[in-house]
Amino acid sequence: MSAHQELAAALRELEAAMRATDQWRMARPEPTAFKSSLPFCTDTMDLPQWLRFVFIVRLEALVEAGAPMPAKCDVTPAVEAWLAQSGAGGVERLMLIQAVKTIDCLVTKK
Numbered sequence: 001m002s003a004h005q006e007l008a009a010a011l012r013e014l015e016a017a018m019r020a021t022d023q024w025r026m027a028r029p030e031p032t033a034f035k036s037s038l039p040f041c042t043d044t045m046d047l048p049q050w051l052r053f054v055f056i057v058r059l060e061a062l063v064e065a066g067a068p069m070p071a072k073c074d075v076t077p078a079v080e081a082w083l084a085q086s087g088a089g090g091v092e093r094l095m096l097i098q099a100v101k102t103i104d105c106l107v108t109k110k
Contacts, residue, residue: 007106008063011056014099021092023048040078047082051075051100059103073107076100 001009018024026049033044040050055075062069079100083093 003069003106004063004066007059007069007103010099010102010106011059011063014051014056014096014103017095017099018048018052021088021095023096024052026052029053040075047078051079059107069107069109071108073104076104 015024029041029045029049033041033049034054036042036044038044040047041054042050045053061067076097079096080093083096088096
């Protein structure tokens with residue numbers, strides 16, 4: 001399996017984890033929300049919105065184009081911090097963290 005195929009599978013796993021933890025169903029942010037200059041659009045979106053409408057979409061486009069992987073992908077700490085603040089339960093935490101950690105590792109070959 002190619003790196004792009006592995007990443008595509010990992011993105012599907014993240015989507016499945018978000019659906020299973022009720023983090024997938026949400027309104028699309030307003031177009032201005034995507035213009036944020038802060039990491040993870042923290043001033044305009046909550047983290048699940050960013051994961052769904054920015055992170056997954058950008059990486060899916062990369063996969064479809066067969067483009068080079070980013071030099072760095074380190075989203076797991078942001079997910080861990082958001083989950084700690086949101087009071088997410090154990091299974092929910094583990095599902096989302098593991099899905100994002102897999103993507104981080106695939107992209108940066110950790």
